[in-house]
Amino acid sequence: AAPVQVQLVVPIAVVFAPGSLPGDLPRPLPFRDVQEMEISVNVRTSVTSRYEMLYRSTTGQEEAALAAVTAREADAALHPLQDTTLGSLTMYVVPETSSLLPQGTNVYVGKHRSALVRAGGSLAALQARLREVTQVMSFTASSIAAALSDRVPDGQLSPDARRYLKSSLGYEITFSLLNPDPKSHTVDWDIEGAVNRYVKPVLDKLSLVANFSVDSQILYYAVLGVTPRYDKESSSFLLSAHSLPHVINPVEARLGSSAASLYPVLNFLLYVPERSHSPLYIQDKDGAPVSTNAFHSPRWGGIMVYNVEAPPSPQASLPLHVDVDMARVMEVFLAQLRLLFGLSREEVPPEFLLESPGNEGLADWELDHLLWAHTVENIATVSTTLTSLAQLLDKIGNIVIKDDVASEVYRAVASVQSAVTELSLGHLHAAFQASKEAVTSSERAFFDPSLLHLLYFPDDQKFAIYIPLFLPMAVPILLSLAKIVRETRQRKKEPTKMD
Amino acid sequence: FQDQAEQFLRSGHTNNWAVLVCTSRFWFNYRHVANTLSVYRSVKRLGIPDSHIVLMLADDMACNPRNPKPATVFSHKNMELNVYGDDVEVDYRSYEVTVENFLRVLTGRIPPSTPRSKRLLSDDRSNILIYMTGHGGNGFLKFQDSEEITNVELADAFEQMWQKRRYNELLFIIDTCQGASMYERFYSPNIMALASSQVGEDSLSHQPDLGIGVHLMDRYTFYVLEFLEEIHPASQTNMNDLFQVCPKSLCVSTPGHRTDLFQRDPQNVLITDFFGSVRKVEITTETVSLDRDVAGFESKFPEEELATEPLKYAEQLPVAQIIHQKPKQKDWHPPGGFILGLWALIIMVFFKTYGIKHMKHVF
Numbered sequence: 001a002a003p004v005q006v007q008l009v010v011p012i013a014v015v016f017a018p019g020s021l022p023g024d025l026p027r028p029l030p031f032r033d034v035q036e037m038e039i040s041v042n043v044r045t046s047v048t049s050r051y052e053m054l055y056r057s058t059t060g061q062e063e064a065a066l067a068a069v070t071a072r073e074a075d076a077a078l079h080p081l082q083d084t085t086l087g088s089l090t091m092y093v094v095p096e097t098s099s100l101l102p103q104g105t106n107v108y109v110g111k112h113r114s115a116l117v118r119a120g121g122s123l124a125a126l127q128a129r130l131r132e133v134t135q136v137m138s139f140t141a142s143s144i145a146a147a148l149s150d151r152v153p154d155g156q157l158s159p160d161a162r163r164y165l166k167s168s169l170g171y172e173i174t175f176s177l178l179n180p181d182p183k184s185h186t187v188d189w190d191i192e193g194a195v196n197r198y199v200k201p202v203l204d205k206l207s208l209v210a211n212f213s214v215d216s217q218i219l220y221y222a223v224l225g226v227t228p229r230y231d232k233e234s235s236s237f238l239l240s241a242h243s244l245p246h247v248i249n250p251v252e253a254r255l256g257s258s259a260a261s262l263y264p265v266l267n268f269l270l271y272v273p274e275r276s277h278s279p280l281y282i283q284d285k286d287g288a289p290v291s292t293n294a295f296h297s298p299r300w301g302g303i304m305v306y307n308v309e310a311p312p313s314p315q316a317s318l319p320l321h322v323d324v325d326m327a328r329v330m331e332v333f334l335a336q337l338r339l340l341f342g343l344s345r346e347e348v349p350p351e352f353l354l355e356s357p358g359n360e361g362l363a364d365w366e367l368d369h370l371l372w373a374h375t376v377e378n379i380a381t382v383s384t385t386l387t388s389l390a391q392l393l394d395k396i397g398n399i400v401i402k403d404d405v406a407s408e409v410y411r412a413v414a415s416v417q418s419a420v421t422e423l424s425l426g427h428l429h430a431a432f433q434a435s436k437e438a439v440t441s442s443e444r445a446f447f448d449p450s451l452l453h454l455l456y457f458p459d460d461q462k463f464a465i466y467i468p469l470f471l472p473m474a475v476p477i478l479l480s481l482a483k484i485v486r487e488t489r490q491r492k493k494e495p496t497k498m499d
Numbered sequence: 500f501q502d503q504a505e506q507f508l509r510s511g512h513t514n515n516w517a518v519l520v521c522t523s524r525f526w527f528n529y530r531h532v533a534n535t536l537s538v539y540r541s542v543k544r545l546g547i548p549d550s551h552i553v554l555m556l557a558d559d560m561a562c563n564p565r566n567p568k569p570a571t572v573f574s575h576k577n578m579e580l581n582v583y584g585d586d587v588e589v590d591y592r593s594y595e596v597t598v599e600n601f602l603r604v605l606t607g608r609i610p611p612s613t614p615r616s617k618r619l620l621s622d623d624r625s626n627i628l629i630y631m632t633g634h635g636g637n638g639f640l641k642f643q644d645s646e647e648i649t650n651v652e653l654a655d656a657f658e659q660m661w662q663k664r665r666y667n668e669l670l671f672i673i674d675t676c677q678g679a680s681m682y683e684r685f686y687s688p689n690i691m692a693l694a695s696s697q698v699g700e701d702s703l704s705h706q707p708d709l710g711i712g713v714h715l716m717d718r719y720t721f722y723v724l725e726f727l728e729e730i731h732p733a734s735q736t737n738m739n740d741l742f743q744v745c746p747k748s749l750c751v752s753t754p755g756h757r758t759d760l761f762q763r764d765p766q767n768v769l770i771t772d773f774f775g776s777v778r779k780v781e782i783t784t785e786t787v788s789l790d791r792d793v794a795g796f797e798s799k800f801p802e803e804e805l806a807t808e809p810l811k812y813a814e815q816l817p818v819a820q821i822i823h824q825k826p827k828q829k830d831w832h833p834p835g836g837f838i839l840g841l842w843a844l845i846i847m848v849f850f851k852t853y854g855i856k857h858m859k860h861v862f
Contacts, residue, residue, distance in 0.1 A: 150623055150664050198789055244780045246732050249546035284782045294783040299513045327791045334787040359790050388662035449608050477848050484851050
């Protein structure tokens with residue numbers, strides 16, 4: 001694979017509130033410090049992360065903001081005073097005894113790009129804690145390695161590291177309602193309203209990462225491929241965890257991926273079970289029912305089972321009218337969307353308190369998380385693509401590169417160089433945009449229809465065509481040549497002989 | 500259960516694709532179409548949807564005037580099973596099945612106006628099954644009686660796919676005469692190949708149907724299909740069993756296989772890794788907490804109405820531009836080496852033989 005050497009620079013501001021200064025500061029505030037860490041993926045790919053830390057004390061306004069009662073209010077008040085460029089982090093160190101953070105919590109991560117950290121005594125302890133915070137809020141070695149997953153030698157990556165969506169210019173989201181039993185249930189879902197109220201804010205925030213398009217459909221008589229079994233104790237039907245993989249296939253044929261878009265499709269299915277199989281619950285592998293009643297498949301989408309409440313009287317007239325509670329459904333679907341992108345909040349150390357991003361769906365630092373991973377992935381992809389294109393040209397010497405392919409290659413090279421430069425300067429947004437342009441150009445160059453090697457004849461095929469034509473023709477010529485040579489030689493000899 | 504989970508995780512793919520190619524046309528090659536359609540049916544039955552199958556057929560069997568049972572293609576004697584059925588989705592039919600299109604599908608170098616159903620949109624987590632059948636020879640496969648694809652070209656196409664990580668693992672099955680020659684030249688990783696016969700051997704057909712008048716299937720594919728009938732989406736049968744299918748006593752030819760490029764042990768590779776589409780799932784345990792009382796949303800980035808012109812297939816060839824184009828000034832190049840040398844040789848011989856004085860007849 002092509003060599004990739006990238007330096008990721010994260011500008012961090014560490015702001016000390018009064019009373020939180022550790023005793024063993026090397027220099028008086030403000031001062032700068034740099035910490036570097038190497039993430040080596042394989043022999044030719046290395047990513048260096050460089051944390052440029054600026055230690056300073058609070059300004060008057062920040063002090064006033066930190067005097068709030070709860071961490072959330074403090075965070076909200078501090079937000080306008082922060083550096084909001086993508087990729088940067090601000091950490092406010094509060095005194096050990098501060099009541100801003102609840103008991104047992106040492107770090108509060110806000111929904112923007114800041115965190116409140118409890119002072120830990122010495123500078124070393126504080127720095128260890130700050131490092132943990134940085135790992136959560138920007139990137140870790142494993143998230144970068146996952147982004148570069150096709151370069152990591154097999155066996156070194158955990159098997160679930162390659163399950164997140166690959167970086168793409170756009171994604172298409174399809175919401176489908178599956179009603180296998182229209183005779184019993186008439187299901188109404190206000191999908192348009194739900195998309196406007198709940199999904200659009202999230203997609204708006206993600207619009208920095210890619211273009212999203214949303215569509216929806218309703219499928220009737222679409223059944224799951226698995227028959228759930230009846231559980232007498234809970235008088236409900238259960239789908240066990242190991243039958244879940246077989247649920248998706250029979251449905252997928254009917255989903256119909258969009259004919260117009262070439263972007264990856266994410267399917268979110270809402271299944272309303274038949275009256276004869278209600279209520280239906282999903283079991284995890286320990287046999288416990290899943291609270292969300294939903295499961296998802298990496299790089300594909302998610303399915304949620306929506307149980308209809310039993311009618312008040314068994315003689316209620318069929319079909320029952322069902323009004324789907326879209327908020328509850330969207331809570332699950334949006335969580336699945338986050339998980340598909342790799343934004344999980346489950347691997348956070350226990351003394352961290354993460355602020356919920358509310359209707360925006362993801363915090364600013366989670367967006368940064370995605371951008372770091374996607375930028376690195378894009379740069380690696382462009383490098384591989386251009387190198388393999390160069391190798392193709394080496395192999396087939398007489399391939400013709402059209403002007404527009406050449407200009408795309410130049411543009412890709414310029415963009416990827418600019419992306420690497422911007423990363424080393426700490427400008428994540430500019431780096432991401434440059435990397436997106438680089439990917440677009442390099443893909444367009446590589447997949448240009450004119451580069452089909454079938455169209456260019458290697459020399460040995462040319463010989464194979466022309467030899468049978470010219471060889472018989474050449475036989476009399478060569479024989480005549482031989483005759484001429486013999487005659488000339490004889491004539492040269494004769495004058496001496498005639499003497 | 501833990502072992503099953505381990506094995507499952509080891510496969511590493513998240514989606515499955517199939518590229519099924521029948522490279523023959525004409526009525527007497529009925530068995531090749533029946534082969535391909537039978538594999539198509541099996542693959543669909545085991546879960547791969549039409550959107551993930553690229554089917555290339557000459558498709559001139561069902562409605563052939565010589566077909567005594569129109570609109571059907573049978574794979575078993577006595578017309579037991581009609582593999583043509585109601586929902587066959589042929590992506591490349593008739594004259595579209597060419598070497599160029601096949602290589603374009605594999606490498607992805609397709610004109611932008613090609614519809615989605617004709618594309619192989621695989622990614623680095625896709626397992627692809629490629630099945631080819633037809634007439635072949637030592638190192639080549641004949642396409643529609645007019646062109647050939649060589650094993651070198653096929654190996655290069657797979658390498659291009661690997662460079663762009665268009666597959667996770669690839670299973671290549673070929674049922675032609677001297678089929679093993681087609682996989683000799685592969686050099687990209689993660690490819691497993693099976694062939695119906697070795698170099699120098701012919702693959703034979705299975706059984707003629709006296710009612711239809713042609714041979715219905717080839718032996719190798721017939722026994723592979725019998726094997727696949729036992730497979731269901733949850734089965735744990737592995738590739739070693741597939742290698743044993745159709746021994747020489749049944750097949751007359753010796754089936755071959757190649758696994759040196761494949762990283763996993765064939766013992767651990769499930770048949771459904773390639774023929775079926777069993778997805779990895781995870782239970783969703785997190786939820787987002789949404790504020791329900793939120794009014795309509797004003798987007799920060801208002802959508803720009805991009806006036807994109809719909810791409811029309813006909814416009815790939817800009818006729819208007821070509822008609823009104825002035826002939827391009829081609830720079831004159833002196834004739835290149837071979838031609839120049841040849842003509843110099845001819846002229847020299849001519850004049851040496853007949854003498855210089857004849858030059859006056861030329862000028």
